[in-house]
Amino acid sequence: MNRSAILDEAARLRAELDDDFRDGIVESLYTEASRITSTTLSRRESPARTTWDKLLDRALTHRVWGFVVMGALLFGVFWFTIAGAAAPSGLLSTLLVEHGHGWLTRLVAPLHVPEWLTGLLVDGVYLSTAWVVAVMLPPMAIFFPLFTILEDFGYLPRVAFNLDRLFARSGAHGKQALSMMMGYGCNAAGVTSTRIIDSRRERLIAIITNNFSICNGRWPVLILMGTVFLGKLVPPAFAGVVAAGSVVTVAFLGVLVTLLVSWGLSKTVLRGETSVYSLELPPYRPPRIWRTLYTSLIDRTLKVLRRAVTMAAPAGAAIWLISNVTIAEASLAGHLAALLAPLGWLMGLNGLILLAYVVAIPANEIIVPTILMLTLTLGPDLLGADSGVLLELGTAETRTVLVQAGGWTLLTAVNLMLFSLLHNPCGTTILTIWHETRSLKWTTVATLLPVGLGIVVTSLTAAVARSAGWV
Amino acid sequence: MSTTLDRLHRGQTATVTALELEGAERRRLMDMGLLVGTTVSVDRVSPLGDPTAYRVRDGLLVLRRGQAHLVHVDLPEGDPT
Amino acid sequence: MTAADSSSNTSPACGDCVLNNASNLRKLGVDPAGHDIVTAVAGNPNTGKSTVFNALTGLRRHVGNWSGKTVDRAEGSFEYRRRRYKLVDLPGTYSLLSTSHDEDIARDFLLFGRPDVTVVVVDATRLERNLNLVLQILQITDRVVCALNLVDEAERNGLTVDSRHLTRELGVPVVPMTARRGTGMTELLEAVEQVTSGAITTRGKRVQHRDNRVEQAVSRLAERIEGKFPGVVNTRWIALRLLEGDPSVERAVADGTLGELSTAAVIAASSDGNTT
Numbered sequence: 102m103n104r105s106a107i108l109d110e111a112a113r114l115r116a117e118l119d120d121d122f123r124d125g126i127v128e129s130l131y132t133e134a135s136r137i138t139s140t141t142l143s144r145r146e147s148p149a150r151t152t153w154d155k156l157l158d159r160a161l162t163h164r165v166w167g168f169v170v171m172g173a174l175l176f177g178v179f180w181f182t183i184a185g186a187a188a189p190s191g192l193l194s195t196l197l198v199e200h201g202h203g204w205l206t207r208l209v210a211p212l213h214v215p216e217w218l219t220g221l222l223v224d225g226v227y228l229s230t231a232w233v234v235a236v237m238l239p240p241m242a243i244f245f246p247l248f249t250i251l252e253d254f255g256y257l258p259r260v261a262f263n264l265d266r267l268f269a270r271s272g273a274h275g276k277q278a279l280s281m282m283m284g285y286g287c288n289a290a291g292v293t294s295t296r297i298i299d300s301r302r303e304r305l306i307a308i309i310t311n312n313f314s315i316c317n318g319r320w321p322v323l324i325l326m327g328t329v330f331l332g333k334l335v336p337p338a339f340a341g342v343v344a345a346g347s348v349v350t351v352a353f354l355g356v357l358v359t360l361l362v363s364w365g366l367s368k369t370v371l372r373g374e375t376s377v378y379s380l381e382l383p384p385y386r387p388p389r390i391w392r393t394l395y396t397s398l399i400d401r402t403l404k405v406l407r408r409a410v411t412m413a414a415p416a417g418a419a420i421w422l423i424s425n426v427t428i429a430e431a432s433l434a435g436h437l438a439a440l441l442a443p444l445g446w447l448m449g450l451n452g453l454i455l456l457a458y459v460v461a462i463p464a465n466e467i468i469v470p471t472i473l474m475l476t477l478t479l480g481p482d483l484l485g486a487d488s489g490v491l492l493e494l495g496t497a498e499t500r501t502v503l504v505q506a507g508g509w510t511l512l513t514a515v516n517l518m519l520f521s522l523l524h525n526p527c528g529t530t531i532l533t534i535w536h537e538t539r540s541l542k543w544t545t546v547a548t549l550l551p552v553g554l555g556i557v558v559t560s561l562t563a564a565v566a567r568s569a570g571w572v
Numbered sequence: 573m574s575t576t577l578d579r580l581h582r583g584q585t586a587t588v589t590a591l592e593l594e595g596a597e598r599r600r601l602m603d604m605g606l607l608v609g610t611t612v613s614v615d616r617v618s619p620l621g622d623p624t625a626y627r628v629r630d631g632l633l634v635l636r637r638g639q640a641h642l643v644h645v646d647l648p649e650g651d652p653t
Numbered sequence: 654m655t656a657a658d659s660s661s662n663t664s665p666a667c668g669d670c671v672l673n674n675a676s677n678l679r680k681l682g683v684d685p686a687g688h689d690i691v692t693a694v695a696g697n698p699n700t701g702k703s704t705v706f707n708a709l710t711g712l713r714r715h716v717g718n719w720s721g722k723t724v725d726r727a728e729g730s731f732e733y734r735r736r737r738y739k740l741v742d743l744p745g746t747y748s749l750l751s752t753s754h755d756e757d758i759a760r761d762f763l764l765f766g767r768p769d770v771t772v773v774v775v776d777a778t779r780l781e782r783n784l785n786l787v788l789q790i791l792q793i794t795d796r797v798v799c800a801l802n803l804v805d806e807a808e809r810n811g812l813t814v815d816s817r818h819l820t821r822e823l824g825v826p827v828v829p830m831t832a833r834r835g836t837g838m839t840e841l842l843e844a845v846e847q848v849t850s851g852a853i854t855t856r857g858k859r860v861q862h863r864d865n866r867v868e869q870a871v872s873r874l875a876e877r878i879e880g881k882f883p884g885v886v887n888t889r890w891i892a893l894r895l896l897e898g899d900p901s902v903e904r905a906v907a908d909g910t911l912g913e914l915s916t917a918a919v920i921a922a923s924s925d926g927n928t929t
Contacts, residue, residue, distance in 0.1 A: 105907060106877075107874070107877050107878060107881060107895070107906055108895065108903055108906060108907065110873075110874060110877055111874055111892075111895035111896055111898075111903075114870040114873065114874060114896060115870075115896050115897075115898065117866070117870070118866055118867060118870060118896070119866075122864060122866075122867050122896070123599070123750075123897060124598075124602065124607075124608075125862060125863060125864040125867055126750070126862060126867065126893065126897075127599075127602045127603065127607065127748075127750065128607055128608070128609075128863065129860055129861070129862045129863045129864075130785050130788050130789065130860055131605065131607055131781075131785055132863065133784075133788055133858075133860050134781050134782075134784035134785045134787075134788060135781055137784055137819070137822045137823070138780045138781040138784060140818060140822070141780065141814055141815050141816075141818050141819045141822065142780055142812055142813070142814055142815075143812070143813045143815070144811055144812055144813075145811035145812075145813070158615075158616060159616075162616055162618065162619055163619060164619035164620075165619075167619045168619065255699075262618050262623070262625065262634055263618055263619055263620065264620070265618060265620070265622070265623050265634075265636070266618060266620035266621065266622045266623070267620070269622070269623075269636060275623075299600075299753045299754075299755065375595075375596055376597075377596045377597045377600050378597070378635075378636055378639060379600050379601065379604065379633075379634075380623070380633075380634035381604070381631060381632060381633055381634065381698075381699075382625055382632035382634060383632075383698075383699040384699075384778065384806070386806070389833065599750065600753075603747045603748035603750060603785070604747050604782070605781070605782050605785070629779070629781045629782050630778065630779040630780070630781060630782065631779050631782055
């Protein structure tokens with residue numbers, strides 16, 4: 102009897118069985134499991150621990166306190182991240198960006214290396230890598246361990262339980278609330294965390310919409326625009342509140358867009374995909390805080406460093422090259438910005454901003470310094486900036502540069518905030534989406550859908566603002 | 573008394589008599605221990621009203637109302653619904 | 654009774670140790686170079702599987718189910734009694750029967766990777782649901798050690814598990830432990846060592862199907878498989894998968910790779926036994 106005869110035999114035997122013979126198989130397994138359990142397990146009365154679990158669950162899934170605690174914890178995580186990261190980020194920035202860059206420049210000076218090479222490596226590759234490490238490492242090393250502690254404790258499934266109904270209406274899974282929260286730290290991590298959703302349709306929805314959670318690398322753009330432009334609309338006493346409010350509004354808009362796009366996807370392209378809802382609430386367990394902090398810190402540091410080398414370094418090289426390679430009296434950056442200018446105008450932005458978004462696809466963290474550098478080197482250089490060298494300025498200087506050299510208006514600032522929310526995911530995230538879906542189709546959708554939305558939305562706001570005569 | 577899982581109130585316990593769920597969803601929930609003959613009790617309802625967590629074989633299994641409606645159960649007589 | 658025919662699997666020599674299975678393991682993405690013994694770690698989600706994994710390897714890696722789930726399969730290694738072990742952490746699953754990506758990974762590794770031993774981490778507080786998975790794994794392989802984790806939590810919940818009785822029921826060693834405190838780790842290592850060295854002969858519980866017609870179909874098909882692929886140990890399980898139309902098992906039958914799973918083929922391939 103040959104091999105395929107076995108398959109034929111299997112098919113024949115299968116046809117003889119009832120349709121629900123599979124149920125019988127699971128039932129046999131559970132019957133056996135149940136029999137063994139009853140002969141192996143003895144139960145005492147009055148379990149103390151379960152009472153504690155019940156009490157916790159009563160509080161954490163309460164219709165008032167459940168949400169209060171959730172809000173407080175979420176706020177706490179963000180607050181710890183922002184407050185805790187400020188000092189180490191500043192330190193790293195001083196060490197790596199200010200001193201490190203100068204030190205490296207002096208180190209290679211006596212070696213008589215061709216100028217283009219030091220420019221490419223020291224100004225381009227090194228500086229952007231150092232920048233990404235300084236901006237990214239501290240918040241990532243704080244944000245993710247905090248979630249891991251909440252996970253170990255068993256709290257995260259309760260969040261999915263509490264919020265499931267909101268997501269169910271959009272055809273999504275409550276666990277998406279968690280992949281979204283991860284997304285606020287890093288979209289690549291957010292996309293990976295969608296593995297907790299084992300239903301294919303809901304998981305694809307979560308992957309495609311994760312980009313609408315504004316990651317750590319994108320917050321600086323929002324905060325800068327909020328402070329430099331929106332905060333300036335009101336008296337100084339209210340500037341901080343307005344600036345913060347505008348940032349929160351954009352983040353909230355992200356949640357709204359997530360739910361809308363999730364709904365749209367489940368009703369259109371993902372309509373036929375299989376959907377199996379399942380969720381389990383595990384018992385609460387005391388988290389091992391120090392162990393978690395330690396492992397997470399090592400884990401995150403390695404990840405950030407790897408990403409900085411593989412993503413930010415090439416981006417830095419590209420930025421330096423386009424700024425310094427000159428064709429027909431103008432740098433490559435100048436030509437590209439001119440090429441992108443019409444689309445930039447349509448979107449209420451400009452060619453430089455779009456160019457910065459193209460070269461910073463690998464690492465969104467360097468958007469702000471890239472925009473500042475391009476604005477100064479391609480426009481009237483007010484501060485004597487070097488081509489291809491990323492730079493950071495104080496709030497007042499930034500405003501002067503952007504308004505006077507760049508010709509920015511309130512519309513530019515608002516649309517940049519919107520575009521910061523609605524544009525393609527960064528290189529790492531796109532790669533992660535590919536790894537997770539192994540599908541060119543879904544990777545393309547996840548990449549182009551947000552940027553398409555961004556172009557439409559910013560063009561609309563620009564058209565409205567212009568026809569109303571606001572700008 | 574015969575009813576469906578979504579009609580049970582908090583604290584009530586019933587025995588599964590039939591699963592109307594199909595395909596992958598049926599397999600998944602059976603794998604998680606929800607079978608005909610399994611005892612199920614309502615543990616708690618989500619603060620937004622849906623889904624509901626059920627105690628099944630020492631674990632807490634969460635089902636949405638639509639799923640729970642397809643799980644037929646037998647409620648012991650005298651237990652008011 | 655066909656249920657107990659675990660026949661030739663439990664050869665005391667480490668005949669089907671890693672070296673003979675190297676190409677198969679490489680296909681599954683595990684490089685066994687420099688290791689004597691491949692150990693798989695399986696279990697339900699939230700059983701402390703990663704704690705056991707970390708405790709064994711000394712790795713400080715977080716492999717959570719919710720936020721930190723970073724890789725499909727974590728790997729590590731450790732040495733015990735001068736033998737080197739390669740440890741492969743399989744995704745946490747409730748079952749190996751239905752069709753989720755994680756379950757496919759775990760199932761394929763247990764079947765085609767032929768680990769020398771599989772440690773199944775069991776949550777003592779939710780024994781029944783966990784035994785469902787243990788019983789399924791025992792249909793695939795006899796070389797199993799059951800790590801009965803979280804016994805302290807079970808104790809607090811008023812639950813006592815008779816692990817000796819459980820050992821008799823399952824036919825494989827059951828080691829009670831509290832992985833997060835490190836208690837029971839030595840006993841676990843000892844059991845793993847004994848199973849892989851052949852000091853203990855395991856004979857995993859085979860589940861009889863209550864439906865007679867299923868039972869008959871399984872037995873009949875298992876006989877045919879046995880005839881075509883002599884020495885394949887888990888014919889009943891493979892028969893069951895074929896009845897259910899599992900595509901990856903159908904493929905293994907069609908292209909003959911199933912034959913590589915037979916102990917006969919493995920023993921023939923082992924020129925010098927790396928016996929211990």
